[in-house]
Amino acid sequence: MTHGRTRFIAGFLVIPVLLYLVYVISPYAQAFYIAMTNWRGVNANPEFVGLENFRRLLDDSVFWTAVGHNLLLLILLPLGTISIALFFAYLLNAGGGRRGVDGVRGSGFYRVVFFFPQVLAVAIIAVLFQQVFRPDRGGMLNGPLTALGLEPIGFLSDPRIALWSVLGVLIWQAVGFYVVLFSAGMASIPQELYEAAQIDGAGRVPMFFRVTLPLLWDTVQVGWIYLGIAALDAFAVVWVMTAEQGGPDHSTTVIAAEIYRNAFDYFKFGYASAMGVVLFFFTIAFAALAMRLSRRERIEF
Amino acid sequence: MSSTPLTRRQLLRSAVAAGTLLPFAAACATPVGGGAGGAGQAPAAGTVSAANPLGVPEGAPFEVVIFDGGFGDAYARNVHEPLFRTRHPKVRIKHTATKEVAKTLQPRFAGGNPPEFVNNSGDNAMDFGALIQDGQVADLTPLLDAPSWDDPNVKVRDTLLPTAIEFGTYDGTFHVLPYANTVWGIWYSTKLFRENGWQVPKTWDEFLALCETIKRSGRAAPFTYAGKHPFYIYETILTLAAKIGGPDVLRNIDNLADGAWAAEPLRQAAAAWAEVGAKYLMQGTAGLDHVQTQTAHNKYQVAMLPNGSWLENEQKDSTPDDFGYAMFPLPSFSSSDAMPYGTLHARPGEEYFVSARSANPRAGMEYLRAMLSKEGAGRFTEMVSTLTVVQGAEGRDLSPGLRSAAAALKAAGDNTVYFRFRQWYAELHDEVAAATGQLMNGRLTPDAWAERIQRKSDRLKNDSSVKKFQR
Numbered sequence: 001m002t003h004g005r006t007r008f009i010a011g012f013l014v015i016p017v018l019l020y021l022v023y024v025i026s027p028y029a030q031a032f033y034i035a036m037t038n039w040r041g042v043n044a045n046p047e048f049v050g051l052e053n054f055r056r057l058l059d060d061s062v063f064w065t066a067v068g069h070n071l072l073l074l075i076l077l078p079l080g081t082i083s084i085a086l087f088f089a090y091l092l093n094a095g096g097g098r099r100g101v102d103g104v105r106g107s108g109f110y111r112v113v114f115f116f117p118q119v120l121a122v123a124i125i126a127v128l129f130q131q132v133f134r135p136d137r138g139g140m141l142n143g144p145l146t147a148l149g150l151e152p153i154g155f156l157s158d159p160r161i162a163l164w165s166v167l168g169v170l171i172w173q174a175v176g177f178y179v180v181l182f183s184a185g186m187a188s189i190p191q192e193l194y195e196a197a198q199i200d201g202a203g204r205v206p207m208f209f210r211v212t213l214p215l216l217w218d219t220v221q222v223g224w225i226y227l228g229i230a231a232l233d234a235f236a237v238v239w240v241m242t243a244e245q246g247g248p249d250h251s252t253t254v255i256a257a258e259i260y261r262n263a264f265d266y267f268k269f270g271y272a273s274a275m276g277v278v279l280f281f282f283t284i285a286f287a288a289l290a291m292r293l294s295r296r297e298r299i300e301f
Numbered sequence: 302m303s304s305t306p307l308t309r310r311q312l313l314r315s316a317v318a319a320g321t322l323l324p325f326a327a328a329c330a331t332p333v334g335g336g337a338g339g340a341g342q343a344p345a346a347g348t349v350s351a352a353n354p355l356g357v358p359e360g361a362p363f364e365v366v367i368f369d370g371g372f373g374d375a376y377a378r379n380v381h382e383p384l385f386r387t388r389h390p391k392v393r394i395k396h397t398a399t400k401e402v403a404k405t406l407q408p409r410f411a412g413g414n415p416p417e418f419v420n421n422s423g424d425n426a427m428d429f430g431a432l433i434q435d436g437q438v439a440d441l442t443p444l445l446d447a448p449s450w451d452d453p454n455v456k457v458r459d460t461l462l463p464t465a466i467e468f469g470t471y472d473g474t475f476h477v478l479p480y481a482n483t484v485w486g487i488w489y490s491t492k493l494f495r496e497n498g499w500q501v502p503k504t505w506d507e508f509l510a511l512c513e514t515i516k517r518s519g520r521a522a523p524f525t526y527a528g529k530h531p532f533y534i535y536e537t538i539l540t541l542a543a544k545i546g547g548p549d550v551l552r553n554i555d556n557l558a559d560g561a562w563a564a565e566p567l568r569q570a571a572a573a574w575a576e577v578g579a580k581y582l583m584q585g586t587a588g589l590d591h592v593q594t595q596t597a598h599n600k601y602q603v604a605m606l607p608n609g610s611w612l613e614n615e616q617k618d619s620t621p622d623d624f625g626y627a628m629f630p631l632p633s634f635s636s637s638d639a640m641p642y643g644t645l646h647a648r649p650g651e652e653y654f655v656s657a658r659s660a661n662p663r664a665g666m667e668y669l670r671a672m673l674s675k676e677g678a679g680r681f682t683e684m685v686s687t688l689t690v691v692q693g694a695e696g697r698d699l700s701p702g703l704r705s706a707a708a709a710l711k712a713a714g715d716n717t718v719y720f721r722f723r724q725w726y727a728e729l730h731d732e733v734a735a736a737t738g739q740l741m742n743g744r745l746t747p748d749a750w751a752e753r754i755q756r757k758s759d760r761l762k763n764d765s766s767v768k769k770f771q772r
Contacts, residue, residue, distance in 0.1 A: 136584060157585075
């Protein structure tokens with residue numbers, strides 16, 4: 001009997017595990033090896049150079065600029081997205097109605113609209129925003145500005161502004177999904193809790209902080225980790241949307257963009273893999289940290 | 302072809318085996334195989350004869366990969382491939398067009414299965430330094446010494462511009478054929494200039510005065526460049542620097558010489574163009590790309606922009622009929638310039654190579670020989686409005702912009718300059734582009750600009766993983 005069960009389970013597991021080993025674990029392992037070679041992508045016999053690539057990384061200012069941008073995004077992207085998404089989700093679920101436990105009028109419609117950006121491919125969003133940010137009369141934002149006789153804003157061409165434009169697009173793109181996620185979470189909070197809070201005289205704001213947020217904490221935590229990982233990537237928007245792919249003048253570059261650039265533009269696959277290894281550790285460290293910091297006692301209801 | 306009939310069972314068994322092995326092969330990002338020569342695959346060879354000087358094996362197929370960019374790929378399909386077939390009717394040509402060369406081909410080079418003939422061009426071109434370092438690129442010397450397609454008494458070598466051979470030579474070996482001959486200059490509309498009585502400037506002062514006149518006229522912005530791709534303007538700065546200080550300014554840069562970027566002519570040229578950047582640029586230039594600026598030019602919103610001789614062809618769909626493209630060389634900076642008025646940045650470009658480790662490299666080389674024929678080159682020029690490096694293949698019916706570029710090139714004579722670090726060191730190119738964008742926007746002084754690029758150049762010089770070139 002036990003024998004049969006083992007075989008049964010093994011039969012189900014062997015293929016997924018094999019696929020995981022081949023497509024996930026083995027490329028990771030190979031990246032660690034490639035990071036210690038000077039492989040340039042086309043030759044058959046890369047030379048082993050030990051930790052030289054990592055040493056070179058230490059004084060690569062562009063790489064550290066990219067790390068800085070990722071860290072900034074790591075803080076601001078989840079913060080911005082989750083705040084906005086919570087606000088919208090709360091309005092959609094408990095913001096309307098005289099008694100404050102119903103969604104605002106037309107919330108079903110808004111729910112669909114908020115989700116639109118999620119349906120678009122990231123590349124399309126990036127190209128779309130290139131037009132929105134266009135620095136001349138043709139730009140959606142700069143058109144009205146220039147019509148009013150003001151100087152156009154270089155959303156993507158001014159290195160002091162470009163990263164904020166990227167952040168804006170990332171948040172715009174992510175909010176919809178989290179509104180839906182948090183809405184689902186809020187919908188599962190029993191009405192009685194709200195009603196009890198109301199009887200105790202709580203307004204909408206205290207109700208949000210005392211009832212909704214604590215009960216939603218698990219969902220927020222998951223969202224935080226997803227967004228953090230998205231912030232550590234951010235590659236597609238940066239690569240497609242910004243000038244000089246991460247520019248102007250490296251002002252929007254992120255680690256993933258530098259990895260791509262070094263691998264596929266400079267053909268320094270060894271060096272790029274070294275960056276990948278660093279990013280790998282950043283991601284692991286972030287996930288561990290996020291889990292630890294947001295650990296709280298679970299509230300059962 | 303194997304003539305043994307497969308039983309159904311055998312077929313199924315091998316299909317299952319292939320299915321299980323495939324993921325392993327596909328997942329191996331690290332290279333396999335044993336170095337030069339590939340995995341025991343000897344290149345095909347045919348009999349050498351007067352009609353077949355490169356010994357193309359008749360009957361063996363080969364693959365032609367064309368970059369589908371500004372030139373499209375129709376010239377290969379409609380001109381060169383049919384031309385090749387006239388002499389080798391039995392050789393099957395597999396035609397592949399791609400917009401992203403490296404993405405398509407890099408895995409094939411790493412996997413030991415490269416196509417025979419590659420047009421390595423565009424934003425996503427593969428790094429020649431890396432390819433040659435790894436022995437992927439065939440030595441084309443046999444091609445140079447072969448009789449030309451048109452005349453058995455003239456070698457291919459003698460039909461080419463000398464710069465083409467110089468440009469295709471890496472470490473003393475001719476590896477790459479740059480086919481097109483590109484001329485850079487400042488482009489304008491003869492119609493717009495004629496209607497407003499604007500004159501082509503010959504000195505820098507005249508140029509600045511013209512910019513001022515245009516700005517005041519309110520008819521158009523004086524100047525623009527593809528702000529998102531600062532190459533277009535650093536090209537102009539470097540050419541002006543070479544005109545002021547002579548070709549060695551650019552030679553030192555290419556050779557990563559100590560202090561190459563600190564040279565006075567470079568600083569002067571950078572300062573001169575930074576002034577244009579501060580005063581005369583079309584609004585929003587920094588955030589526009591080449592398509593947007595060139596379209597603005599076609600709409601007469603801006604009077605001048607720096608570009609290469611491919612411009613007219615690139616814009617053929619959006620240019621008004623009476624636009625009248627023309628170009629002028631960079632104005633003289635001062636009377637003490639090292640090079641005379643008319644000095645041009647001209648260089649062979651649009652590179653083609655034959656893969657050393659492909660199955661049928663001889664066919665690839667023969668294809669190049671066909672391209673270098675008078676008919677191949679002449680019809681290419683007509684089709685894509687671009688001059689080639691084949692001597693005596695021009696002189697056909699040229700469009701106005703191309704005619705103006707050809708005339709400027711003729712007037713320049715030996716006074717042409719070029720730089721090569723863009724192809725040799727992509728990293729340095731990116732840094733120069735980034736810094737120059739900031740220079741033009743006034744966020745970097747000419748001195749800081751030079752200092753910053755020099756740092757990158759020095760860093761690159763000390764990077765042992767990057768192959769170095771000299772000229």
